[in-house]
Amino acid sequence: MSVLNDLGQLAPLWLLSLTAFAVLLLTVASGTKHPVPQSSHHLVILSLLGSLTALLLLLSSEVGKTLFSGAVVMDGVGVLFGSTAILGAALGIMMAAAYLREHGMSQGEFFALVLLATCGMLMVALAGDLLTLFIGIEVMSLSVYVLAGYRRASRRAQEAAMKYFIYGAFASAFTLFGIALLFGEVGRLSGKPSLGLAALAAAVAGKQLSLLGGIGITFVLGGLAFKVAAVPFHMWAPDVYEGAPTPSTGFMAVGVKAAAFAGLVRFVAAVWVTSGQKGTETAIQILEVLAILSMVVGNLLAIRQTQLKRMLAYSSIAHAGYLLVGVAAFVANPKGSALPGLAYYLFGYTAMTLGAFGVALAFERAEDRRMDLATDRLSGMAHRYPALGLAMALFMLSLAGIPPTAGFFGKLSLFGAAIEAGRLSVVVVAVLASAVGAYYYLRVIVVIYMRASSTEEKRVESHWLAAGLWLCAFLTLVAGLLPNSYLAMAQRLLSGWLG
Amino acid sequence: MSFFADHLLSLIVFLPMLGALLALAFPREEHSGVRGFALALSVIDLALALWLWRRFDPSNTGMQLYELVAWIPSMGISYSVGVDGVSILLVVLTAFLAPLVILSTYSSVTERIREYLVCLLFLQTGMLGAFVATDLFLFYVFWEVMLVPMYFLIGIWGGRRRIYAAVKFFLYTMAGSLLMLVAILYLVYAVRDQGGLTFSYLEVVRRLGTADLGGAELWLFAAFALAFAIKVPMFPFHTWLPDAHVEAPTGGSVVLAGVLLKLGTFGFLRYALWMFPKAAVVFLPALGLLAVIGIIYGALVSMVQTDFKRLIAFSSVSHLGFVMLGLVAMTVSGVAGGILQMVNHGISTGALFLLVGVIYERRHTRQLDDFGGLAKVMPRYAAIFVLIALSSAGLPGLNGFVGEFMILMGTFQSEGVVLVNTTTAELAWVGIAAVGLVALLAVLLTAVSVSQRLAREQTGTKAAAVGAVAVLALLFACPPVGNFAGGWLVRPLLSAGTNQELFGEVFALLAVLAASGVIFAAVYLLIATQRVFFGPVHHPENEHLSDLSAREQTVLLPLVVVAVLMGIFPQPFLNTINPTATAIAQSFRARAGLPAPATSSMQPAAVQAPTVRAPENSMTVPSSPAGLDLQRRLPWRRPQNRAAVNEPTLRSTASPVLPFPAPARTEVKK
Secondary structure, three states: OHHHHHHHHOHHHHHHHHHHHHHHHHHHHHOOOOOOOOOOHHHHHHHHHHHHHHHHHHHHOOOOEEEHHHOEEEOHHHHHHHHHHHHHHHHHHHHHHHHHHHOOOOHHHHHHHHHHHHHHHHHHHHEOEHHHHHHHHHHHHHHHHHHHOOOOOOHHHHHHHHHHHHHHHHHHHHHHHHHHHHHHHHHHHHOOOOOEHHHHHHHHOOOOOOHHHHHHHHHHHHHHHHHHOOOOOOOHHHHHHHHOOHHHHHHHHHHHHHHHHHHHHHHHHHHHOHHHOOOOHHHHHHHHHHHHHHHHHHHHHHHOOOEHHHHHHHHHHHHHHHHHHHHHHHHHOOOOOHHHHHHHHHHHHHHHHHHHHHHHHHOOOOOOOOOOOEHHHHOOHHHHOHHHHHHHHHHHHHHHOOOOOHHHHHHHHHHHHHHHOOOHHHHHHHHHHHHHHHHHHHHHHHHHHHOOOOOOOOOOOOHHHHHHHHHHHHHHHHHHHOOHHHHHHHHHHHOOOOO | OHHHHHOHHHHHHHHHHHHHHHHOOOOOOOOHHHHHHHHHHHHHHHHHHHHHHHHOOOOOOOOEEEEEEEEEHHHOEEEEEEEOOOOHHHHHHHHHHHHHHHHHHHHHOOOOHHHHHHHHHHHHHHHHHHHHEOEHHHHHHHHHHOHHHHHHHHHHHOOOOHHHHHHHHHHHHHHHHHHHHHHHHHHHHHOOOOOOOOOEHHHHHHHHOOOOOOOHHHHHHHHHHHHHHHHOOOOOOOOHHHHHHHHOOHHHHHHHHHHHHHHHHHHHHHHHHHHOHHHHHHHHHHHHHHHHHHHHHHHHHHHOOOEHHHHHHHHHHHHHHHHHHHHHHOOHHHHHHHHHHHHHHHHHHHHHHHHHHHHHHHHOOOEHHHOOOHHHHOHHHHHHHHHHHHHHHOOOOOHHHHHHHHHHHHHHHOOOOEOOOOOHHHHHHHHHHHHHHHHHHHHHHHHHHHHHHHOOOOOHHHHHHHHHHHHHHHHHHOHHHHHHHOHHHHHHHHOOOOOOEOHHHHHHHHHHHHHHHHHHHHHHHHHHHHHHHOOOOOOHHHHHOOOOOHHHHHHHHHHHHHHHHHHHOOHHHHHHHHHHHHHHHHHHHHHHOOOOOOOOOOOOHHHOOOOOOOOOOOOOOOOOOOOOOHHHHOOOOOOOOOHHHHOHHHHHHHOOOOOOOOOOOOOOOO
């Protein structure tokens, strides 16, 4: 009985997978895959309905429950980070629709893969033990690998998918190895081998870890750092972001990041923040070094990029760095405002990043074999398409952290949490890095507003894309102006966490 | 009606933004409608601002027309605005310049006029908001929001190198303000223990009265000071300003010089100096020195400019040096003069940029050499220009004189930072050091001007010269380095202790040096006037330039009237400023452990702030006709009665300007 009950609690998860299969079946039933029928709104609507219902179910679910004897935990972290991933999926689907039609790619399969990847992300967010965490990561990653190579005809996309897959497989192998080592370590320390995060927390609390246990923690951390694209595990990101079809890139940039940070928070909480204790200085320093490297390298390399998507890839590395500042602050001061800040930042990041990719894909041309989008091709775009230009300016300002946008308030809450935790020096590096970052975001605005338009760029016309962009712009602005409702919700959901 | 009266400040701040959003509804190609709309809106805003001034009670030195709404209670952030004697005139100035700027766009901006006006209106909301915000978070939001429309104004409607100038402007300001953001966050968490997290300015200041931040206070002051020093801009952070001014369209230049720069000086007074008096005291002599360097440097560089806008831009560096000098002197007339001079500079320099815009529209050049003899061709224009140039140069009878005189007097009166065991030899050292510094500066600037005359576009030498001066200035500005390199000057400043002061001498010297800036200002403005307006008409193109149109006269005459009015009848303005300036100087000195300020005789006894209690051993010299007791202030002749300086009775005057009870707020629930 309890299994059935637990299954009921997991409604968001299986609703997403059911929707994915329904979308697939409908695609098959409609028969023609190539060329794609012009009016396939039913697929978009079905996917959106499925994901939005899942989002509502997740948000209304009862927090603080442990399901399947600890394999899944329904708590504030899962709900917050998971809902951000679902939001990213829904927005990604809206923006992808017209692009896929324009570029002659099947919509049904794409949507199904996005929904399945979201299932994986939700699993990561809700993971109660290391096995669920790993399976979630794999479910998510496998779908995303396919999404990265979704444009089969393009060699660039193939290369991107291959690169992502091989790097990812390595990362997964290390993660799995780390999990195995930790399994043994828990057994050694407590006499009862277990994969549960709670058991891990109980076992390592106040004890001296063995060398193998330390290696296990390092490997799992490395695997997660690979997924969030933190330096020095970031090498794949620029190539994959550039090569993948833009809707895949957008979804990947936000969803994978949200899920991986949920996993990271759970893992560091279990290892270092057990029962509200203050984390060790070493752990905080490791996280801060990762953060500083990501912020500095990401921002500095982004300056040199001429391709919009590649620039956004480096920018996403930098943003992983800002988020890691928050994770380090969380370890240093678990009861502080770091965790709500992280959740808020990812929420805002989802809106602004998907928005930026949405504008980019509106200008990607079907005949473009290389799939790259030189920033210069957007020259003077804002004067031909004022609304689109304004939206892009808003997203760029938000990414740069200019008030009153979500990007600004996110940075403020993360940096505030770090200062609250007494980590001043890393915040100084972070603000200097974001000052550097402002330069390349501003350059996009320079290009779209201050250069004369060279060629008449055609853009993808779609109501779905327009709606998605409006929604992203709305969320970016409103979340920045009125962040209180989200923060209050996050604090309420997280109040019971960590006891 | 009472709703409007209760939310007058919010109305003034957000009316332009509302207008900007409505302006977007106008058709793109049709210009006159949206222009008229923006103009009408800005006139209404000005009327509201004047009403605000009427309702403002000068004798109340605290925040008035205060509004408070919880905004982000989970982080202790509220929407709260208020106006005091420092900000009221700046609000009025901002609202006053807006219609003139919009009116000036009728001919100067021809394309994308709707977007231009939207940017101007958004900018106005940002600036007004930054002046009236009484919440650190809200202030920071307005402070940064301001950057965006200004960035667009320079970047889209600017000149040839507009993109470079726009990005430089944005990044310079942002780099400084991000460190200020860190300081704000550090500050609110540092004072958090005393009743929960709050960003409320008044509450933070109240808590700072009892909190001991230790060494962090120095860093916090430095972070705030850096952000504001870039905005002012103080030497050596001024390099963005000439670029931004030269490339910006006329309207952008007017707003930039007229209002935006004031936010730097305003922020210095309201935030950096006011929140951290103990740390500020350590930096005051260095800041004063930088201000004087800025005055002289800006003036000297102005002399060698060939581009009219660049000339005015560097003159702004010089003029704002005066403002900063008055503020850091922290005497009643220094602070009051500083505030008044902010308004004066807004009027004069705003008018100068509008005037340059007038001939630029006719000739599409700003090179001084391209003109000459314009007084014959455009007599009305020449008359107004000469008058405004003289007001900028500080001619008695016009507005600039009042502010500069008060600043110099206040600086000369300043005293306080205690130097231990000052001997005549050390005083001599200070004198030699100051003279040497000025000599060095003069040599460097001669080199600059020579190299500029040799090669107009060659910037390498100039950069080297600027760098050398900057290094030198930093040497003095940075206590550890200064202590090492020039211990004779800086060491005594740091060892704030018991008996003797040199601060007065330092500032008296600075006042003397700064006074030379007034002469330089007359020189560069008169040279420029002479080159443009007098002599024969060299260029045939200039022979048939049309004089000011009716619209241009409408734009310029209000500025002329105000410049004259403020020059011969400054009392209404001083009445608004003086009580607050008195309270600021007294409370700052009390909290910083400096002797009480000498009061200025320019302040009638009738407007003495009733809330301000004069400290017992106040050094007032009310009988002296100009508030200047030269005998007492002569260098090297020290008054003897300094024993009570650090007595606790003085420290209790920390809150005369904060009559508000701490706003009730919801605390963060843990």
